[in-house]
Amino acid sequence: MAYSDRVIDHYNNPRNVGTLDKSQQEVGTGLVGAPECGDVMRLQIRVNPETQVIEEAKFKTFGCGSAIASSSLATEWIKGRTVDDALAIKNTDIVKELSLPPVKIHCSVLAEDAIRAAIGDWKKKNGVAETPRDAVQTAG
Amino acid sequence: MSTVVSQVEVPAGVHLPIYMDNQATSPLDPRVLEAMMPYLTTTFGNAASRNHSFGWEAEKAVDAAREQIAKLIGATAKEIIFTSGATESDNLAIKGVAEMYRERGNHIITQVTEHKAVLDTCKRLEKYGYRVTYLPVKADGLIDLEDLKRAIDDKTILVTIMAANNEIGVLQPIREIGKLCHEKGVIFHTDAVQAVGKVPFNVIADNVDLASISAHKIYGPKGVGALYVRRRNPRVQIAAQIDGGGHERGMRSGTLNVPGIVGMGKACEISLEEMDSEAAYLRGLRDRLREKLEAGLDCIHVNGSMEHRLPGNLNMSFLYVEGESLLMGINDVAVSSGSACTSATLEPSYVLKALGLGDDVAHSSIRFGLGRFNTQAEVDYVAAKLVDIVKKLRELSPLYEMVKEGIDLTKIEWQAH
Numbered sequence A: 001m002a003y004s005d006r007v008i009d010h011y012n013n014p015r016n017v018g019t020l021d022k023s024q025q026e027v028g029t030g031l032v033g034a035p036e037c038g039d040v041m042r043l044q045i046r047v048n049p050e051t052q053v054i055e056e057a058k059f060k061t062f063g064c065g066s067a068i069a070s071s072s073l074a075t076e077w078i079k080g081r082t083v084d085d086a087l088a089i090k091n092t093d094i095v096k097e098l099s100l101p102p103v104k105i106h107c108s109v110l111a112e113d114a115i116r117a118a119i120g121d122w123k124k125k126n127g128v129a130e131t132p133r134d135a136v137q138t139a140g
Numbered sequence B: 001m002s003t004v005v006s007q008v009e010v011p012a013g014v015h016l017p018i019y020m021d022n023q024a025t026s027p028l029d030p031r032v033l034e035a036m037m038p039y040l041t042t043t044f045g046n047a048a049s050r051n052h053s054f055g056w057e058a059e060k061a062v063d064a065a066r067e068q069i070a071k072l073i074g075a076t077a078k079e080i081i082f083t084s085g086a087t088e089s090d091n092l093a094i095k096g097v098a099e100m101y102r103e104r105g106n107h108i109i110t111q112v113t114e115h116k117a118v119l120d121t122c123k124r125l126e127k128y129g130y131r132v133t134y135l136p137v138k139a140d141g142l143i144d145l146e147d148l149k150r151a152i153d154d155k156t157i158l159v160t161i162m163a164a165n166n167e168i169g170v171l172q173p174i175r176e177i178g179k180l181c182h183e184k185g186v187i188f189h190t191d192a193v194q195a196v197g198k199v200p201f202n203v204i205a206d207n208v209d210l211a212s213i214s215a216h217k218i219y220g221p222k223g224v225g226a227l228y229v230r231r232r233n234p235r236v237q238i239a240a241q242i243d244g245g246g247h248e249r250g251m252r253s254g255t256l257n258v259p260g261i262v263g264m265g266k267a268c269e270i271s272l273e274e275m276d277s278e279a280a281y282l283r284g285l286r287d288r289l290r291e292k293l294e295a296g297l298d299c300i301h302v303n304g305s306m307e308h309r310l311p312g313n314l315n316m317s318f319l320y321v322e323g324e325s326l327l328m329g330i331n332d333v334a335v336s337s338g339s340a341c342t343s344a345t346l347e348p349s350y351v352l353k354a355l356g357l358g359d360d361v362a363h364s365s366i367r368f369g370l371g372r373f374n375t376q377a378e379v380d381y382v383a384a385k386l387v388d389i390v391k392k393l394r395e396l397s398p399l400y401e402m403v404k405e406g407i408d409l410t411k412i413e414w415q416a417h
Helices: A005-012 A065-078 A091-098 A102-125 B030-040 B053-073 B086-100 B116-127 B145-151 B174-184 B258-296 B323-329 B350-354 B359-363 B376-395 B398-404
Strands: A027-034 A039-047 A054-062 B080-083 B107-111 B131-135 B156-160 B187-191 B210-214 B225-229 B300-302 B313-318 B365-369
Touching: A005 A065, A005 A091, A005 B323, A027 A102, A039 A065, A039 A102, A039 B398, A054 A065, A054 B398, A065 A091, A065 A102, A065 B323, A091 A102, B030 B258, B053 B080, B053 B210, B053 B258, B080 B086, B086 B116, B086 B156, B086 B187, B086 B210, B086 B225, B107 B116, B116 B131, B131 B145, B145 B174, B156 B174, B174 B187, B258 B300, B258 B313, B258 B376, B323 B365, B323 B376, B350 B359, B359 B365
Parallel strands: B107 B131, B107 B156, B156 B187, B187 B210
Antiparallel strands: A027 A039, A039 A054, B080 B225, B210 B225, B300 B313, B313 B365
8 A cells, every 4th residue: 555655754753643631521522333353542631721722632543554544644633723713624625735645534533533432521521512523433 | 651652673584575474375486487487588489379389399498398387286187277367267166066067956055163264155046046055154163063963964965164264274184074075975065265275285184175266376477376176086067157169178267377376386396395384484483573572572472373374374463453553563574464444345354253253353353474585684673673663553552541540441332433
């Protein structure tokens, strides 16, 4: 599989790898995918309660190179955005940025799901009304 | 910032990339190339030309190769039918028997971890009214002879079970299978592609009636293979699947690939001479690789029996790391993975699934195929590099973190997608 340089760069130097304490009030956690399917993404955000800006984003991913790259890119993009802004990110934006081949589009879908799941978790924890768009369930 | 780039040094004498995928194909042995060269250049005749020296030379070379191949597997030269490779040999054996013995019965027995050349051929025959039994395998990859015994009925005409598996290198008990088939009057075909030249294989001692073999798995050229067809006790007949000039005693028409056949003959001759020492050498490298990986990493395991296995094969799962991402990290080493992301079908390895392993284990698997030209220095480099990359990818793996925290991954409600 010939990957784009962008995918290889994110794979070689993944951004924002790590774990946030999910018990904290301002942290939202999204865990999407399944081990049997060959990819699991966990994306976490720390949101400023005043401004609703995502101040920190961390991920860990079990998956192929493009799954790792998609989640790494997702953390880069959501950092500094408000949660509602972050929800505007579409999987197609990720496909475009990383030049993902058709068989890897599901990796970008999973990354979008991970963003929604993390934000959904944070909203639930903090009693913020869900927008219809973030109807992805959180696991774990 | 984290990085997945490996800093493992390349030892002196090791040239990158390293080829360690010898169950996929093997490099041409220089001695084989040397034997082939005249037949690619000056001695170009058609082996079927009966009335000039060009044809006679070619025929002589083909006959010599037939002897070399027959000798390796304990057959006679007349029992060797040349084909374009093992896929064709499997097709010819299975369809040829099915067609020839249709009056006697319509039942074929095979098993679930066969190569697709066998499985897809059987599937096609099912469309034409044949009944196929796919035997399961045990956790070690071997079939249960009792299952086979029970599956044979009065309509069974053929049992086709591989000698060695291409993914996990597991050796099926073909001698016992063949004995059982002969007792029941059933023809026994074996896809012996991975076994011939690597481990002792003898069509008489192993009770084999039809055997598919290939040149390029034993350091010969691609595009040439053979089918062994037993001529006595019992005499096996097959219906030709390619019609034409009546070559190969009518069983397989088409002008013979003389240079390829000469190469295959030479490859078989070398394999016969060097099998014992080479097997010991490869087993040593294989065990060294395994020991180094097990010393450096936790949560890894071998897929398939270690006891009944090809000397050069190692198939391991590196849990909580996905196979394709692992291959990306060791991109100067050529190996294979059972991960869905590396397969054309986007399905994880059906062979590993048949062992009862979860899809997650298949996704994490790597097949190492050690061969004649691999060195100890290469093994040491590959082991060090893998340990390094697996550790780095596990730092990225939410699953590894969860397992280390004591979370049971099977208790989580995952969202399959």
